[in-house]
Amino acid sequence: MTILAVLVIGAIAGWLAGLIVRGAGFGLIGNIVIGIIGAFVASWILPQLGVSLGGSAFRDIVNATIGAVIVLVILSLVRRA
Numbered sequence: 001m002t003i004l005a006v007l008v009i010g011a012i013a014g015w016l017a018g019l020i021v022r023g024a025g026f027g028l029i030g031n032i033v034i035g036i037i038g039a040f041v042a043s044w045i046l047p048q049l050g051v052s053l054g055g056s057a058f059r060d061i062v063n064a065t066i067g068a069v070i071v072l073v074i075l076s077l078v079r080r081a
Contacts, residue, residue: 038067038071041071
């Protein structure tokens with residue numbers, strides 16, 4: 001996957017995760033980073049749970065969003081502590 005595609009998918013996933021987890025957005029650059037980290041988290045967690053969503057750009061966005069939501073929830077818990 002090209003760098004541009006990774007950045008676009010990361011931005012979309014981070015933005016969606018910021019909408020899902022209210023008050024946890026980090027701006028454009030932060031959302032891209034959260035989305036990319038979320039993609040790595042989801043690529044590790046989802047196969048271990050036996051979840052397979054097919055193969056497409058839509059699947060990549062959904063996977064990265066799921067991972068980004070997990071990362072944002074963990075970050076919000078750490079912030080409160």
